[in-house]
Amino acid sequence: MDVYSRTALRFAIIAAFGGFxxxxxxxxxxxxxxxxxxxxxxxxxxLGTVVSAPGFGVIFALLATGPLxxxxxxxxxxLIISLIYLASAIASMLAPNxxxxxxxxxxxxxxxxxxxLSSMYIGEIAPPQMRGKLVAMNQIxxxxxxxxxxxxxxxxxxxxxPSSSLASNIWRLMLGVEVLPAALWFLLIxxxxxxxxxxxxQRRIDEAKRVMAxxxxxxxxxxxxxxxxxxxPAMQNLNENFHQQFRSLFDSKVRTALIVGIVxxxxxxxxxxxxxxxxxxxxxxxxxxxxxxxxxxxxTIGLVSIVFTFLAILLxxxxxxxxxxxxxxxxxxxxxxLCFWSFDNATYxxxxxxxxxxxxxxxxxxxxxxxxxxxxxxxxxEFKAAMNNVLGDELARNYESExxxxxxxxxxxxxxxxxxxxIGSFHFSVGPIMWVVFSEIVPTRIRGIAIPFFALISSILxxxxxxxxxxxxxxxxxxxxxxxYCIAALIGLFLLFIFLPETKNKSIEEIEVMLASHxxxxxxxxxx
Numbered sequence: 001m002d003v004y005s006r007t008a009l010r011f012a013i014i015a016a017f018g019g020f021x022x023x024x025x026x027x028x029x030x031x032x033x034x035x036x037x038x039x040x041x042x043x044x045x046x047l048g049t050v051v052s053a054p055g056f057g058v059i060f061a062l063l064a065t066g067p068l069x070x071x072x073x074x075x076x077x078x079l080i081i082s083l084i085y086l087a088s089a090i091a092s093m094l095a096p097n098x099x100x101x102x103x104x105x106x107x108x109x110x111x112x113x114x115x116x117l118s119s120m121y122i123g124e125i126a127p128p129q130m131r132g133k134l135v136a137m138n139q140i141x142x143x144x145x146x147x148x149x150x151x152x153x154x155x156x157x158x159x160x161x162p163s164s165s166l167a168s169n170i171w172r173l174m175l176g177v178e179v180l181p182a183a184l185w186f187l188l189i190x191x192x193x194x195x196x197x198x199x200x201x202q203r204r205i206d207e208a209k210r211v212m213a214x215x216x217x218x219x220x221x222x223x224x225x226x227x228x229x230x231x232x233p234a235m236q237n238l239n240e241n242f243h244q245q246f247r248s249l250f251d252s253k254v255r256t257a258l259i260v261g262i263v264x265x266x267x268x269x270x271x272x273x274x275x276x277x278x279x280x281x282x283x284x285x286x287x288x289x290x291x292x293x294x295x296x297x298x299x300t301i302g303l304v305s306i307v308f309t310f311l312a313i314l315l316x317x318x319x320x321x322x323x324x325x326x327x328x329x330x331x332x333x334x335x336x337x338l339c340f341w342s343f344d345n346a347t348y349x350x351x352x353x354x355x356x357x358x359x360x361x362x363x364x365x366x367x368x369x370x371x372x373x374x375x376x377x378x379x380x381x382e383f384k385a386a387m388n389n390v391l392g393d394e395l396a397r398n399y400e401s402e403x404x405x406x407x408x409x410x411x412x413x414x415x416x417x418x419x420x421x422x423i424g425s426f427h428f429s430v431g432p433i434m435w436v437v438f439s440e441i442v443p444t445r446i447r448g449i450a451i452p453f454f455a456l457i458s459s460i461l462x463x464x465x466x467x468x469x470x471x472x473x474x475x476x477x478x479x480x481x482x483x484x485y486c487i488a489a490l491i492g493l494f495l496l497f498i499f500l501p502e503t504k505n506k507s508i509e510e511i512e513v514m515l516a517s518h519x520x521x522x523x524x525x526x527x528x
Contacts, residue, residue, distance in 0.1 A: 005130060009130075011192055012137050014188045015122050015192065018115070018117075018185060019114065019115055022112060023144065026274070026277050027298070028174050029175070031157070032175065033282055036171050038398055040098040040101075042098065044474055050101055050105060054106065054108045055109060055466050057106040061112065062459060065077065065452040066452040068080075073199075074117060074120065074195045075189065078117060082111070084107060084110050086186065092108065092175045093172050113452065119439045124197040124198070128506060131317075132317040132504060133317055135436040135439045140310065147303065148302075156174055194207070200228055260499050262454065266458070271489045272484075276423065286404060320502045321503060322500050324429045325500060327429065328433075329490075332489045335425060338414055338418035340480075344479040348409070350407050355369070355407070372390065377407075381477040430492075437500075438455075501514075
């Protein structure tokens with residue numbers, strides 16, 4: 001690796017570090033669910049609101065990100081985002097009540113645009129032959145953040161005794177882990193240069209050349225500069241107002257880019273990845289393995305995520321984007337169907353012998369379970385409804401894991417294999433490749449609007465998935481949820497098989513010209 005490649009790698013790592021904080025936020029909250037539910041007596045919808053609040057916040061942030069990064073530049077916008085992450089982490093850790101916690105996490109959601117903005121920045125500074133790997137680094141740092149959070153949560157759960165005075169506030173310690181990385185990212189961003197393509201759009205050519213001199217040999221600077229200017233004669237469009245740029249999204253020359261971007265933006269969240277990552281311990285508890293074992297299993301999610309994301313990065317510039325997406329979505333659908341099948345065939349039965357130690361607890365002294373003993377339920381919905389009728393919603397929710405552990409009969413290994421297989425398939429394909437494709441297929445002149453627009457669609461759907469997952473789990477059941485995710489993966493596979501182009505080893509300008517020259521509706525579509 002030459003000095004220019006190393007420099008591009010360093011800049012990409014710093015820009016992508018916001019993804020590490022995003023991963024921390026996603027996984028740290030998963031460990032707090034049981035504790036904040038009990039401390040603030042949360043309903044399913046309130047719990048969903050706490051978890052999904054960042055997803056709601058990012059919707060508003062994405063409306064401003066495009067105009068902001070076009071006006072202030074990529075670097076200054078990243079600095080603002082890092083400060084928002086820091087403020088949110090501190091406020092979440094100190095939240096005195098449910099409402100303040102929701103606000104603090106909503107504030108953090110304003111910073112989730114770091115994912116789309118860092119992809120944009122990396123795509124603009126990366127050499128064509130490295131762009132796939134460098135943009136996909138976003139996903140690497142996300143999964144490293146996820147894994148770090150799962151390890152942190154597991155460590156804290158096992159470090160602090162349930163009888164300790166810290167036990168009731170363990171969730172504050174979990175959320176506080178995010179503070180130091182957020183502060184570090186702000187300091188690292190100060191060392192980044194501005195995007196040369198943004199500088200060119202502002203007619204700051206000399207500054208752009210100085211940045212490009214760090215990224216390529218001197219002899220390549222003028223030809224690259226000429227290519228950028230000649231392939232985007234409307235670079236001044238970066239200074240147009242929002243409505244003008246938004247209308248440009250629907251130009252016939254970018255139709256394929258628009259279709260691919262929207263399909264990716266829908267497919268990624270509706271296959272359920274954020275429901276599993278944000279609610280990981282809750283999902284595992286549905287199999288009856290218990291709370292401590294559920295936290296332990298989340299570590300496996302982190303490790304699988306890292307391994308398959310690294311594998312995707314190794315292959316993305318060799319095999320290409322299209323094959324990885326097709327393989328990954330096909331296997332995702334298969335593994336999600338396995339989860340559906342396992343939950344659909346599960347039964348729930350409280351036998352007197354197995355349930356005696358649980359039911360003899362003083363907590364249940366005033367409740368009668370006689371009519372439920374040895375009764376078989378054929379779905380988790382029926383079983384939870386029966387527990388709610390006896391105990392009431394709050395007490396049943398607090399002891400849900402213990403009752404499921406005692407009563408469930410299912411193929412736990414199949415569920416575990418299905419969930420981990422889906423996690424691996426996602427991080428092998430749609431996870432990292434979505435951001436790579438976003439950074440490649442959109443012309444520079446509308447990049448500041450298009451990528452946040454795609455991210456906005458993805459964020460709205462992610463918010464809905466996160467917000468309603470606890471309610472869906474208790475009203476639709478795990479089997480139906482996984483069946484829906486499976487169908488979504490199959491539909492996404494069909495559409496991307498038709499429209500997704502192969503873009504490996506092409507410059508952004510070459511991709512723009514080639515997409516514009518092809519019949520936008522032909523299939524399959526591979527650029528060569």
